[in-house]
Structures are given as structure tokens and as C-alpha cells.
Amino acid sequence: MPVQNLIESIKSTTTTDLFILFTATCIATYVFNFYYKYFTRPNPLPGPFPLPFIGNSHNYRDVKKFYEECQQKYGDICELMLDRRYIILSRPEDIRKLFTPTQFFQRIPDSPGIIELGMYNHAIIFNENYESWNYNKRFFTEALSTRFIDASMISINQIYEEMCGYWQSLGRHSASMNNNNNWTLETDFSGWFHTFSNDVTSVLATGTRTHAITSFYNTLSINKVELSNALIQDGTDFCKALVKFLEGFLFFTFFSPFVRHYVPIFKSKSDSYLKNRDYLFNKFDNMIKQRRTEIEEKPETRTKTDMLTSLITAHTVVEGENFKPMSDANIRMNLLEMFIGGSDTTADTFCFIVYFLCKHPDVKEKMLAEIDSIVPTFSDKLSYNDLKRLKYCDAIIKEASRLIPAVPFAFRHIMTECKIAGYQWPAGTSFHINFAGGHIHPVSWDNPKTFNPDRWLSNYNGNIDKAAWMPWGGGKRICPGKNLAIIELLLVMSSLYKNYNVELVNEHGPLKIHTQIIAICTELKVRISPRI
Ligand code: HEM
Numbered sequence: 001m002p003v004q005n006l007i008e009s010i011k012s013t014t015t016t017d018l019f020i021l022f023t024a025t026c027i028a029t030y031v032f033n034f035y036y037k038y039f040t041r042p043n044p045l046p047g048p049f050p051l052p053f054i055g056n057s058h059n060y061r062d063v064k065k066f067y068e069e070c071q072q073k074y075g076d077i078c079e080l081m082l083d084r085r086y087i088i089l090s091r092p093e094d095i096r097k098l099f100t101p102t103q104f105f106q107r108i109p110d111s112p113g114i115i116e117l118g119m120y121n122h123a124i125i126f127n128e129n130y131e132s133w134n135y136n137k138r139f140f141t142e143a144l145s146t147r148f149i150d151a152s153m154i155s156i157n158q159i160y161e162e163m164c165g166y167w168q169s170l171g172r173h174s175a176s177m178n179n180n181n182n183w184t185l186e187t188d189f190s191g192w193f194h195t196f197s198n199d200v201t202s203v204l205a206t207g208t209r210t211h212a213i214t215s216f217y218n219t220l221s222i223n224k225v226e227l228s229n230a231l232i233q234d235g236t237d238f239c240k241a242l243v244k245f246l247e248g249f250l251f252f253t254f255f256s257p258f259v260r261h262y263v264p265i266f267k268s269k270s271d272s273y274l275k276n277r278d279y280l281f282n283k284f285d286n287m288i289k290q291r292r293t294e295i296e297e298k299p300e301t302r303t304k305t306d307m308l309t310s311l312i313t314a315h316t317v318v319e320g321e322n323f324k325p326m327s328d329a330n331i332r333m334n335l336l337e338m339f340i341g342g343s344d345t346t347a348d349t350f351c352f353i354v355y356f357l358c359k360h361p362d363v364k365e366k367m368l369a370e371i372d373s374i375v376p377t378f379s380d381k382l383s384y385n386d387l388k389r390l391k392y393c394d395a396i397i398k399e400a401s402r403l404i405p406a407v408p409f410a411f412r413h414i415m416t417e418c419k420i421a422g423y424q425w426p427a428g429t430s431f432h433i434n435f436a437g438g439h440i441h442p443v444s445w446d447n448p449k450t451f452n453p454d455r456w457l458s459n460y461n462g463n464i465d466k467a468a469w470m471p472w473g474g475g476k477r478i479c480p481g482k483n484l485a486i487i488e489l490l491l492v493m494s495s496l497y498k499n500y501n502v503e504l505v506n507e508h509g510p511l512k513i514h515t516q517i518i519a520i521c522t523e524l525k526v527r528i529s530p531r532i
Pocket of ligand 1: 124125126337338341342343345346349405406407410411470471472473474475476477478479480481482484485
């Protein structure tokens with residue numbers, strides 16, 4: 001009888017019922033499989049409990065805070081689930097093996113999101129194929145040659161001067177005084193340095209300005225700078241698109257294709273990130289096309305030092321060495337990586353330096369003494385050799401990026417079985433390296449949370465445990481823009497403090513910071529006045 005009942009009920013089932021039954025069975029199988037894998041994983045570690053489809057994405061809001069909480073709650077080694085399982089390492093000793101200079105490590109290989117975003121294996125950051133990475137890295141490093149660095153210093157100084165002009169104009173206006181150096185301006189350094197860095201990166205990468213800084217000035221001033229509105233809007237849209245691109249990168253990496261393609265809210269977000277990517281790709285493609293035409297029509301422009309020209313003209317330099325010319329898709333991705341790797345990272349590091357200097361007047365005094373001894377007059381511009389003598393300024397950069405690294409974590413993926421942090425891991429295991437945690441780990445640092453640049457000048461210097469200080473990452477995949485970023489930071493730091501007094505508007509307020517891939521200083525209100 002029960003069998004007959006079953007047959008009767010199947011006969012009366014509608015297509016909708018069958019569809020619901022089928023979907024429910026698929027979901028139940030997926031959920032069962034998800035938790036079966038989770039509970040039988042090798043080397044189970046503590047960590048937030050994952051949910052089907054989204055893993056721990058819901059826990060992963062402010063990355064730096066998330067790692068801090070994990071370290072406090074679960075210790076130096078724990079795990080999280082995003083598009084795959086990641087082991088989080090926070091103790092310097094445990095990460096050493098993943099940063100050896102002789103071995104190439106992948107970051108997040110075969111990530112469907114990065115492939116869909118069209119970023120996979122094209123340039124450097126998201127290139128997981130050693131040969132292709134090496135090929136691009138050679139071009140990239142060659143483009144950042146000494147010739148490039150010399151020209152960069154000129155561009156950085158010019159854009160910095162322009163920014164100072166805007167401050168003067170705003171300051172004099174608010175003080176209702178003309179031709180007078182007696183003014184004070186309250187302003188948001190985060191806005192200024194993000195747009196400054198964006199303009200600098202644009203000149204170094206493509207030889208053209210985004211005018212982000214001018215457009216920022218125009219939002220603050222009633223005396224607008226006369227540039228075509230289209231040009232300014234274009235620069236503003238470009239800056240916003242870069243920020244959105246990085247957001248999209250995390251979204252595409254951590255949400256599964258199923259969620260991105262079929263869950264309505266996620267799908268519309270995903271479509272908007274893809275549209276943004278197309279806008280950026282299109283912009284870079286046009287720049288490449290225009291520069292190729294310019295070089296063909298005016299061969300003398302080959303001597304330009306920006307990265308775009310170098311990547312195009314490097315074809316012929318390396319052709320004889322059996323190097324195939326770089327494709328436009330690769331050039332486009334290298335340019336994009338220069339922006340996403342070099343623009344906000346430098347701006348945010350600078351904001352953190354300013355913040356620490358405001359909080360530590362003794363350090364500031366010592367720094368001013370060094371700057372005054374090396375930069376004799378207010379209008380002097382420093383040479384590369386002068387910058388190398390700014391040892392205390394350099395120590396400040398190191399200490400600020402120890403306490404708040406602009407890139408607080410990195411990915412590593414092992415391709416062979418390996419023992420790490422006392423566990424044997426199978427090939428294919430992925431790691432998140434919590435740099436920020438190692439930077440203040442008591443096993444490696446005395447008074448780890450104290451801002452003390454002197455630690456870099458005393459016997460710490462040189463003896464520092466490399467695995468405990470990784471603001472530039474490490475091993476073969478160490479940041480190739482490190483020297484350029486340090487030059488930019490030293491130039492701006494020495495010029496700014498030589499010429500201006502800088503103090504926080506709200507001395508006791510917290511530093512406003514939000515971390516996704518990069519620790520972004522969202523606002524830094526300061527009061528500046530000329531240092532007479
Ligand atoms: C203060 C500024 C900067 C900071 C804090 C910073 C930090 C980092 C860090 C932590 C990494 C990851 C390294 C690893 O995984 O071991 C990295 C990689 C990278 N950075 Fe930077 N960076 C900065 C500026 C720049 C600049 C100016 C450029 C370009 C000119 C740049 C281009 C890159 C590229 C292409 C990579 C990928 C390297 C690879 O995968 O082999 N960065 N950076």
C-alpha cells in the first residue's frame with residue numbers, strides 16, 4: 001500500500017513541485033558536501049565557523065580588524081573559508097619559508113573571479129605562471145630604471161609645488177589676506193595625498209595627468225582652476241574607477257561564481273564591477289593606441305621616460321634576446337597594476353606618517369633638525385643623493401609602516417607538500433600572511449606597539465628579523481615599486497615639513513582607517529600654516 005501511495009503522489013506532482021524538489025536536493029547535497037569537507041579537512045584549526053556558499057565572507061569586512069580579532073581569539077595560526085580554505089599565519093617564524101628569495105610562490109591560482117575579471121596571468125600581481133611573471137617583471141623593472149627615477153623626481157616635485165599653490169590659495173582666501181604668508185588652513189590630507197599620488201602615478205605610468213588634484217582643489221575653492229570640465233570629470237571618474245576596481249577584486253575573489261551569477265543582489269553588483277573594469281580597460285587601450293601612433297609619427301617621443309612608452313619601445317630593445325614584444329593586453333594590465341599597486345599605497349603610508357608625527361612632537365623635532373641640516377633653504381630641491389642622507393626620515397617611514405602597513409596581508413599558495421608552522425600541508429594549500437600581526441609580535445619586538453623610529457637607528461638596524469617586518473612583502477614577489485615609493489615619500493616629507501607646520505585638527509580623535517586589500521586612511525583633518 002505505501003508503494004501505491006508513493007506512485008499516486010508522484011503522479012499528482014506538478015513540474016513546479018519537481019523543480020523545488022530538485023533544487024532542494026541540490027542544495028542539501030551541496031551543504032552536506034561542504035560540511036563533510038570542512039569536518040574532514042587536514043590539520044583542522046580554530047577559526048570562525050563558515051557558512052555554505054559564502055564561507056566567512058560575512059566576517060571579512062575590515063581586513064586588518066578581522067585578522068587582529070582572529071589572532072586574539074584563535075592564536076597565531078588559524079583558518080578561514082572564502083573561495084577556498086586559507087590558513088592565517090601571524091607569527092614571523094612561521095612565514096619565513098614562504099618568503100625565500102629563491103622560490104616562486106603563487107598567490108591565488110586559478111581563482112575563477114580573477115580569471116573572469118581578465119586579470120589572470122597578464123602582468124605581475126595576479127600572474128601565477130612563473131615564466132610569464134618573469135617576462136613581465138623584466139619589462140616592469142626595466143621601465144623603473146635610473147633614468148625613470150631621475151625623471152620621476154622632477155614630476156613629483158612639480159605636482160607637489162602645484163599642490164602647495166592650491167593650499168596657499170585656499171589658506172590666503174580663508175584668512176582674507178593676499179600676498180601674505182600669515183595663513184592657516186584646515187584641510188583633509190587624505191583627500192590631498194590620494195589625489196596627489198594618483199596624479200603622480202598617472203604621469204609616471206602614462207606621461208599624462210589625471211588632474212585629480214585640480215579637481216579636488218575645485219571642490220574646495222570658490223576660485224576654480226580653468227580646465228575643461230570634461231578633463232576634470234574624466235580624471236575624477238578615473239580615480240573612482242580605480243578604487244572600485246580594487247573593491248571588485250575582493251568581491252570577485254571571495255564570492256563563488258554561483259553566487260555572483262545567480263543570486264540577484266550579488267549579480268547586479270558583479271555586473272557593475274565588470275562594467276567598471278570595461279571602462280578602465282577601454283581607457284588604457286585608448287592610451288596605448290594613441291601612444292603607439294605618436295611614437296610612429298614622431299620617433300623622437302621614444303625617449304619619454306613614462307612606463308607606457310618604455311613598455312612599447314622595449315619591444316625592440318629585447319627583441320634580439322628572443323623576447324617576444326609585449327602584447328597590448330599585457331601593457332594594459334601592467335599600467336593598471338602600477339596604479340593599483342602604487343597610488344593609494346603611497347598616499348596612505350604618507351597619511352600614517354603625518355599622523356604619527358603629529359602624535360609624537362619629539363620625533364618631529366628630531367626630524368626637522370635632520371631636514372634643516374640637509375635642506376638649507378625653503379625652496380631647495382633635493383637630489384637623489386641628498387635623499388639617501390635623510391636617515392631619520394627613513395627610520396620614520398620604516399616605523400610608521402611597521403605599525404600600520406599599507407598592505408597588511410599577502411597571499412601565498414604552495415605547489416608542493418610542505419611543513420609550515422609545525423604542520424604538514426598538502427600541495428595546493430593557500431595561506432594569508434598577516435603582516436600587521438607579525439609587525440607587532442612580542443617575540444620579535446620590544447615595546448611592539450610604541451612608535452619609536454630610533455629602534456631603526458640603534459642596533460636593531462640590520463639585525464631586524466626580515467620575517468617580522470614586511471611592508472613591501474618579501475621573497476621573489478617583493479614589491480618592485482619599493483624604491484620609487486620611498487623616493488616619493490622622502491621627497492614629499494622633506495618638502496612638506498621644511499615649509500609647513502602641520503598639526504591634527506582633532507588631536508585626540510582616532511585615526512580614520514578602513515582596510516580591504518589596502519589600509520585606506522579615509523580622513524586626516526590637519527591644520528597647516530607656512531613655517532616662517
Ligand atoms: C608605500 C607604497 C607601497 C607599498 C606599501 C607596497 C607594498 C607591496 C606589498 C606588500 C606587495 C606584496 C609583496 C608580496 O606578496 O610579497 C607589493 C607587490 C607589488 N607592488 Fe607594491 N607597494 C608600494 C608601492 C608600489 C609602487 C609605487 C608600485 C609600482 C610602481 C608597486 C607595484 C607592485 C607590484 C607590481 C607588485 C607585485 C609583485 C609581484 O607579484 O611579484 N608597488 N607591494
